Amino acid sequence: MERVQLPYVYRVTKYDPADRDELGHYTAAEDTVSDHGEVEAAYLQAVLEFAVEAGIDRLVVREPQVPSIGQFGLEPPVRGFGLEGLFSAGIAGFHDGAEVPLDMGLELVRLMLRDSGAWCRLEAEGAFAVHVGWDQYLYISTSRPCEEAPVRTRGLGLFPERLDASPYGFEDEEDGVQRPGDDGFWADLHRAVADGSAGILEETYLQGASRWHHLTRDTVDAIRAGIAPRARLAVWPPLSSDVDAVLGAIPAEGLVEGVWQDDEGHILSAIADETAFPELIARMRCALAAALLPVHDGEPVPLFTAVMPDDDGVLRARWRTEPTPRDREWALRHSRGG
Known part of the structure; x- marks a missing residue:
């Protein structure tokens, strides 16, 4: 099994580490959905801070997905999973390998924070990656340590924490040769x-x-x-x-x-x-x-x-x-x- 993971991983959340128990579980009452306001804006600014420090201005969509049966998020379903107003081609523009400018990547992060249905990993190969887990957990990975972005993220009222790996990092679970559609x-x-x-x-x-x-x-x-x-x-x-x-x-x-x-x-x-x-x-x-x-x-x-x-x-x-x-x-x- 291969884990595709950059060496410097940061978990960015609105949850104060002081409110975690000995197992790392959050025990306070912070809401687990996006506020669609200042806190959400702080998350997006945090992604921007890390991306700028990493020298990234474009991202690539990887492993995109939408819910196949029903709505899996905590918020009401969004028409077209929010993609119709983002990609000129609507959902057809949301595919593995699609390259997007950083500002569009931030809008995709916003959709994921809001549980709009669409989900993906966003990557700059070998340099940067960002994706969203459950309950407003944001994971940012870089190829080199960031010094300024964590400081600025704390100034936004969020809590960046170093991890060994993201639990949502891509894992190749299959062996053997994949046949191409050639x-x-x-x-x-x-x-x-x-x-x-x-x-x-x-x-x-x-x-x-x-x-x-x-x-x-x-x-x-x-x-x-x-x-x-x-x-x-x-x-x-x-x-x-x-x-x-x-x-x-x-x-x-x-x-x-x-x-x-x-x-x-x-x-x-x-x-x-x-x-x-x-x-x-x-x-x-x-x-x-x-x-x-x-x-x-x-x-x-x-x-x-x-x-x-x-x-x-x-x-x-x-x-x-x-x-x-x-x-x-x-x-x-x-x-x-x-």
Whole structure:
């Protein structure tokens, strides 16, 4: 397991260390949500102070995510997770590898402080990183020690504390080779569509957000051209035209993901538990074709998967797909130079 972590880590909060018990737990009554006012402004100024001292004026979005089921924050949901007014392209502009000026990075920190739904790590590779944890805990990492920023942060009424590591630092938990969505992958996809084994493509463009594509010989190239940067891809068999059989396989309880094709040819999906099964069934009843997919690991699995590389062919995305048998075959051929 690899932890991507800069050596100087600061936890910045509004919680006085004097109000922590022997285990480090905060015991006073400071509110755990943003005040949308002076305290929030102090957090953002603290990030600015550390960034300026580190010589940073641009940041890169890493591991962006949105809630996939419901709203996880303590505050009311925000339309578009607050991203529509921040990125000109709305949520489409919020992707792994997106470079933003420092002032936009501060606005992303504001969204995270407010639990607006969108979350990410913001980094300047090898030099600076910032992200927000639960309950207004802010973590700033730098490649060299900062002397002035902690002093100025205390002057803002906040408490910067040195840590060995952030509990939210990225950890690479997977071994093995990740297949890239390169020319070889798309050639394999063309062949799978031609022989009838592949029918839909799942594009996870943010953690928690996916879109689906109907695969035909005529659509593969156009789909490739529209895939989001660094997206995860999963190739699935065609949907079943026996919609009644698919609906009959919905369990009595648990989570399922229904995927279906509507009468205009669009591929739709929804995740539901037993409380929402009636609504899911009603939505899928008139589908042209449908399938049920596991929400958690299990059967069935995709035919094969990949993660999109950057335009120069380098795979810089840190997230991975769960390898399928065909992915393992590809990895074996890759290791042998085939």
